Amino acid sequence: MTKTQVYMKNKSKIVATWEHNGVQYVTTATVINQKESEPVDEFVSVYEYLGNRFAEPGINQKIYKVATRLNVDVDSKEVDTPNYKGRVLLYRRSFLDYFFKNKDSFVDNEPIISSANIDDDLPF
DSSP: OOHHHHHHHTTEEEEEEEEETTEEEEEEEEOSSOOTTSOSOOEEOHHHHTTSOOOOTTHHHHHHHHHHHTTOOEEEEEEEOSSOEEEEEEEEHHHHHHHHHHGGGEETTEEOOOGGGSOTTOOO
């Protein structure tokens, strides 16, 4: 079971992850008062996420590289439509929310980490 699956099982979501001085940090958020009938976090294609529109050129490759760098679960499915026949990649909706909110913050497909975001007064 991957880290992401463990967090999702506990109804937590990965908010950010980064490495600093050989240590990997993972920040999670836990949903409060989630109704049991709500879907945990469905897998969708980028096309579906964008409201059945195609993404700008190159964005799908960037999403995949960021997802693999952050160890995010990636699934796939076969589709057969008038416009496309083949395999499409699926990502958790929460990851795509994170990616599109921060897509300008990625350089070479890695998150930019500001030194202002790192607390150097940690006890370890």
